[in-house]
Amino acid sequence: MFSRLSLLFLMLVISVQASARLEIVITEGVNSARPIAVIPFKWLGRGDKPENLSEIISADLRSSGQFSPISVDRMAKTPSTSNNLDYALWHKMGVEAIVMGEISTSEEAGKFVVTYELLDVVKGNVGIAEYSPVLDKRRSTVTKEQLRQYAHRISDVVYEKLTGVKGAFLTRLAYVAVDRESSHPYQLRISDYDGHGEKLVLRSKQPLMSPAWSPDGRKLAYVSFEKRRSQIYIQDLYSQKRELITSFPKINGAPSWSPDGKQLALVLSKDGQPEIYTLDISSKVLHRVTNNRVIDTEPSWAPDGKSVIFSSERGGRPQIYQVEISSGTTKRLTWEGEMNLGGAITPDGDSLVLVSRHNGNYKISVQDLGSGELRTLTKTQLDESPSVAPNGSMIIYSTIFQGKQGLALVSMDGRFKANIPAENGDIKSPAWSPFLN
């Protein structure tokens, strides 16, 4: 019923062409990364290589901040299997692991067979029969369209084998782009985690805010001002179906999915000040969580789904608090800094990622929930909207960089930093998807 009217204000776009608008530019932290050799995969078919897998894998490993893939120019040989491999040669180069493989055409029309190996150079160099240097060896049949995705899959395996932490290379980002030249300046977009394959989800003449991924990675909840007021919608990314979730007077904001995907925590100010509520998505039953005379906002679920953290001015300046949903018991989590905003608990439950103001500057920081120690990770001044990778390794956030608002990455230890500058316009409100595999 409202769809006809709303089409005037915004356009749903069905599968827009992929164009890599975002690119990760590493600014800090290459020196501390571990050297690794990702050898160009050998193409056994005819004509051009269908995809440069080693380039994608190298970029993934480099942008994790953990690895420093050596340049192909430095490789004296580019073998594609571990048979009779000269480990000593690679060991001398200081490389600790090798990724290599082959691509061939499959008997199935239009498909390719990819084989790859991950090798431990130290073990290989020692050459004791009981300690196999082969850390992983796999074979898969994929379509041409799936090759890029499969490269990310290889990166995930390599990362997990070498660090013990699950890789997050098969993930996506959602963000808001503001292109003031466009007839519909406010655009909700998604891309692969590395900025590739950008797609338009929705564009509007009025602001779009606060995209949040459902735990299954299928849907986005977000705030739209298309009716000149704030409303929360949920949109299915596969079917394009949009559902209006809340449209109360005044603020409808900051949706956050519960870990089981059944509820949203959100902010409503219909009864006065902004307060935290939970909403059962299927029954639409609302439960008021906070009741306070000052601003309560920015709810984010704890990984166990039993409590929500939020920003509140109840102690004067905004600080982060945690409220247990069933009992309403509330405790203050942050004490350092002039104010703390936009908190989220890391997937392991051990740390709190937030925006902390010191000397008037807003910086991405991490607080250890055990010790209470707060560490500032960034050097910029107007950081906002931190979102943690599903494996807890990295934070994406928005900041002002060279006079424009764009996205940036920082590793959880603060050593690795990268910018993802916008090609045109501003980019803000990044949200990192859950694991999609």
Added chain:
Amino acid sequence: MNLTMISKSLLIALPMLALGACSSTGDTESESTTQTGTEQSTEATMDNTVQTDTIEAVTLTDEELMVQEYTAAILETTINFDFDNAVIKPQYIKVLDAHAKYLLNNPKKSVTIEGHTDEKGTPEYNIALGERRAMSVSTYLENMGVASAQISVVSYGEEKPVNFSHDEAALADNRRAELTY
């Protein structure tokens, strides 16, 4: 420059149907008066002894009529705020008083108060702060007797800046409430 911008926004902000109809009748009347005058002057100049000229009747623009009734403050539709603050500064009292008087005299008119913030802090917190600014304007108007049914409030937080730079002056421009009719 500034005045032009204000009067432009007023043209959109205050269509004023009633006053518009009044002045257009006035226009028609003054035209006929002018025409009569023109005929007479044509006759009079025939003998070259005396010369007369026509003059346009004085008409006020919609803005000028509004200013006459509500003072120049009615042309202001932006209320600026200090950093992280929703307190209405003294220089805006006469602006809000003028709008309150207009709304009291025109009970069928309604106003939307948009709350806006600078880009410091997080977008979601700024939505709350923008609403606090819009609410403090709303409360002031209601205290002046304006019916709450005439007022609606929306916060855009940091999402709709008027100044797209990132320096302190831009931030100050963006900390505002806007009255739109």
